[in-house]
Amino acid sequence: MAVCEVCSNDYEMAFEVRAAGVVHVFDSLECAAQRIAPVCENCQCRILGHGVQSDGRFFCCAHCARQQGHAKLVDHA
Numbered sequence: 541m542a543v544c545e546v547c548s549n550d551y552e553m554a555f556e557v558r559a560a561g562v563v564h565v566f567d568s569l570e571c572a573a574q575r576i577a578p579v580c581e582n583c584q585c586r587i588l589g590h591g592v593q594s595d596g597r598f599f600c601c602a603h604c605a606r607q608q609g610h611a612k613l614v615d616h617a
Contacts, residue, residue, distance in 0.1 A: 546571035582607045590616075 542554035544567035551567035566572040578587045582604035599605040605613040
């Protein structure tokens with residue numbers, strides 16, 4: 541069995557995620573999101589969808605980006 545790096549659960553159905561050359565082990569998508577999903581720099585929500593990015597900064601939506609001075613960003617519907 542493998543141990544989740546977030547909650548330390550020793551789980552037979554744990555899985556690996558490879559990101560940026562690093563292998564992570566998780567027991568659930570919730571733990572994976574807590575460890576590797578970016579956080580919006582404006583509202584601090586976990587970005588689980590596409591979000592937007594400007595100058596290396598992550599935002600959950602164009603509204604949050606504009607709140608932080610990135611006026612040209614728009615959401616894509």
